[in-house]
Amino acid sequence: MAQFFKATTHKKKPLSSKLMLDVSQLDHLGAGIAHYQGKVVFVPNSLPGEKVTVQLTEQKKTFSRAKLLHVEQHSLQRVEPLCEHYQQCGGCDLQHLSTEAQREHKEHTLVDLFQRFLAKNGQELGEPKDLAGTLLAKSLFNKEWHYRRRARLATLYNPKTKHISLGFRAKNTSEVVEVQSCPVLAKDLSILIPLFAKLFNQLNAKKSLGHLELTQADNGIFAVIRITTHLSNKDKQKLIDFGQTQAINLLLLNNEGESESLTGVLQPFYALHDDKLHFSAGNFIQVNGQVNTLMVSQAIQWLAPKKEERVLDLFCGVGNFSLPLARTGAEVIGVEGVPAMVKQAQMNAQQNGVNNVSFYHADLSSDLSKEPWLGKVDKILLDPARAGAYETLKRLKKLKPSAIVYVSCNPASLARDAELILQQGYQLKKMGMIDMFPQTHHLESMVLFELKK
Numbered sequence: 435m436a437q438f439f440k441a442t443t444h445k446k447k448p449l450s451s452k453l454m455l456d457v458s459q460l461d462h463l464g465a466g467i468a469h470y471q472g473k474v475v476f477v478p479n480s481l482p483g484e485k486v487t488v489q490l491t492e493q494k495k496t497f498s499r500a501k502l503l504h505v506e507q508h509s510l511q512r513v514e515p516l517c518e519h520y521q522q523c524g525g526c527d528l529q530h531l532s533t534e535a536q537r538e539h540k541e542h543t544l545v546d547l548f549q550r551f552l553a554k555n556g557q558e559l560g561e562p563k564d565l566a567g568t569l570l571a572k573s574l575f576n577k578e579w580h581y582r583r584r585a586r587l588a589t590l591y592n593p594k595t596k597h598i599s600l601g602f603r604a605k606n607t608s609e610v611v612e613v614q615s616c617p618v619l620a621k622d623l624s625i626l627i628p629l630f631a632k633l634f635n636q637l638n639a640k641k642s643l644g645h646l647e648l649t650q651a652d653n654g655i656f657a658v659i660r661i662t663t664h665l666s667n668k669d670k671q672k673l674i675d676f677g678q679t680q681a682i683n684l685l686l687l688n689n690e691g692e693s694e695s696l697t698g699v700l701q702p703f704y705a706l707h708d709d710k711l712h713f714s715a716g717n718f719i720q721v722n723g724q725v726n727t728l729m730v731s732q733a734i735q736w737l738a739p740k741k742e743e744r745v746l747d748l749f750c751g752v753g754n755f756s757l758p759l760a761r762t763g764a765e766v767i768g769v770e771g772v773p774a775m776v777k778q779a780q781m782n783a784q785q786n787g788v789n790n791v792s793f794y795h796a797d798l799s800s801d802l803s804k805e806p807w808l809g810k811v812d813k814i815l816l817d818p819a820r821a822g823a824y825e826t827l828k829r830l831k832k833l834k835p836s837a838i839v840y841v842s843c844n845p846a847s848l849a850r851d852a853e854l855i856l857q858q859g860y861q862l863k864k865m866g867m868i869d870m871f872p873q874t875h876h877l878e879s880m881v882l883f884e885l886k887k
Contacts, residue, residue, distance in 0.1 A: 452503060457484045462543045462845065464528050464875030466502075473498050479530055481509040511535040516579065516617045524605040526618060526873040533578045533872060540877040541573060541867045547845045548852065548865070571866035571880075574732060576724035578872040582619045583650040583704075584721045587627065589634065591641040598640045600631040618873055620650045626657070626680065633676050637669045647715065651702030655682040658715045662689060670696065687715060706730060709757045709786045717775055718751055722870045729841065729868050729880065730758050733815060736864060736882045737839045739764035743812035746835070748798060748826060753779040753791070755815050755841075760791035767807045768793040799825040813837045822847030824854060831858050838883040843870070845879055855883050 455468035457480045466480030468488075474497045480486045485507035488500035505512070515521075515529035528536050590599045590610035601613040612631065615624045626648060634640055644660030659673070665686070674696050677684035683698030693715055703712040704723060707730070713719050720726035733755060739745050741763035747756045750768035752775050760766040760783075768791060770776045779793040794807045798818075802808055811833045816823050820843055838855060842848035852862065860883040868878035 452487050452489055453500070454485060454487050454506065455500075457482055457486060460539055462547060462875070464531075464539070468500075470498065475500050477502050478527065480505070481512055481531060483507075483509045484512070519601075519611055519613050522604050522611045523601070523613065524603045524611075525616070527875055529873045536872065537573055537575060537867070537869055540869065540875075541570065543877065544845050544865065544867050544879050545570060547849045548862075550849075569862060569865055571732075571864050573867040573869060574725055574728045575869035575872070576722070576728070579617050580619065580621050580624070581724065581872060582616075582623075582721045583723050584719065585616070585619050585623065585648055587630075587646045587648070589643050589645060591643075593641070596640075598631075598634050598643060600627065600634060600646065619648075622655060623648045623650050626655070626682075629676075629680065630657070633672065636672060637665070639663060639665050639669050649702055652704050652710075653700055653702060654698065655680075656685070656698075656702045656715075657682055658685045658687050658693070660687050664688075673697075685715060691716075706754065707758050708761060709753075709782070709788070711752055711754065711757065711782050712785070713752050713778060714774065717772075717778060720754065720870065725868060725870050725878075726754070729870075729878070730755055732866065732880060733839050733841060734758055734762060736880070737813050737815060737837055739813060744810055746807075746811045746814045746833075748814065748816045748823065749818045750779060750793065751775055751817070753782045753793070755817060756791050756793070757783060757786060757788050759815070760788045763790070764812075766791040767811075769796050769798065769805075769807060771795070771797055798823070802826075802829050808833075811835045813839075815839045815841070817841040818847075820844040820847065822851045824851050827851055827854050827858075834859070834885060836885050840881045840883070841868075842879050842881070843876065845877060848879060848881065852881060852883070859886050860884060861886055 453470060455470060455475060457466040457468050457477060459467050459482050461467055461476060466477040468475045468477055477486060477488055477500045479502045484505055486502055487504040487506060488502055490498050490500050492499040511532050512530055513532050517529060520526060520529050587600055588603055588610045599610045599612045601611045604611045614628050630646055634643055642661055642663040644662060647658040649656040673684060677697030683700055684696045686694045686696060701712050703710045706727060739759055739762045744765045745759055747759060747766055747768045750756045750770045753768060756766050756768035768779055773795050776793050776795040783791050796805055812835055814835045840848060863884045864882040866880050868880060870878040
């Protein structure tokens with residue numbers, strides 16, 4: 435799980451004249467690393483082996499940050515970014531690096547973070563060559579462009595020009611970069627961006643429009659428009675006409691979280707193995723459908739559930755892992771912190787005829803000792819948000835399942851949590867990089883732990 439963009443509100447002012455530096459490697463966020471006056475200097479958009487001209491924008495005691503002004507000597511791995519908005523948009527940050535090199539970097543990031551965070555458990559991890567060789571599984575990936583089936587676009591109203599911009603947040607600011615297309619977004623969604631931008635600027639209540647969420651489901655295209663005030667019937671009719679012309683399901687979402695369907699009455703779903711998983715506006719789903727299918731298959735293979743076993747799926751969402759796990763014949767318990775998603779998961783199980791799975795709502799960071807689902811557990815799967823599952827794992831240490839599969843969108847929190855898992859008597863058996871977000875530094879990963887015998 436990863437954000438499509440991360441807005442930062444502070445602009446950095448240059449602190450130095452021009453400097454020429456040699457870039458030696460990339461950090462885990464995809465920025466180039468150089469050195470100046472005994473400090474590490476982070477240079478976004480630069481690559482290892484490059485000689486670059488930069489200007490320092492921030493200086494701390496142990497590191498500095500710099501703005502790339504010019505590449506004097508190019509890396510052989512540098513490529514021309516496909517997106518015309520790449521230098522302004524804050525969505526992607528690795529389009530200047532070849533796809534193959536991106537995946538190699540992410541594998542290295544995963545291995546490096548584990549080595550540094552888990553140094554005290556070197557006996558379990560073995561030598562670095564073993565970690566990168568025997569323990570590191572083949573990476574999961576699919577197409578590198580037009581892979582996103584869901585994205586949220588921001589709006590920004592200019593009271594002087596009375597123009598509303600539609601696009602993605604700019605790098606390092608809260609400004610919105612107007613985009614005409616997006617090469618990582620599914621083509622059927624990308625072509626809608628300029629059409630929605632034109633439509634929004636025709637509405638009387640344009641300054642009351644919030645974000646636009648586009649989703650390509652297996653049963654059609656869905657668009658959710660966030661509004662801060664009620665729209666006039668005239669504005670609604672324009673939206674209805676647009677939705678019908680474009681054959682999309684169009685919904686309004688107000689500040690209270692209430693939705694109103696303008697066109698289409700379908701609920702979106704995506705197919706996963708033998709099941710159809712329905713979801714609603716605001717529900718989390720993996721944005722890369724092809725890679726999600728590969729990821730779920732690998733998780734089942736690694737966990738290897740048996741019919742007589744009881745499997746706990748934590749942070750289960752709408753049942754992305756739960757239903758396929760239950761198809762193996764094991765008893766599956768799905769636990770999720772969002773009540774609406776628990777209800778949706780229950781409906782998904784019922785609609786797909788899966789009877790050996792049950793779902794519960796719980797705050798997984800709180801006391802779990804009295805939860806009705808907590809009992810004998812043979813195996814656990816976790817797919818937490820970026821913050822990880824440290825508090826959850828501390829509260830589950832008495833369960834001692836024979837195997838744990840941990841799916842993570844943040845290798846830093848994964849490495850921290852893995853240290854706790856190892857301390858509870860487990861050993862690391864497999865780890866793998868999942869390229870859920872090509873053209874960005876974000877990486878999904880999966881790790882298998884087994885209880886020592």
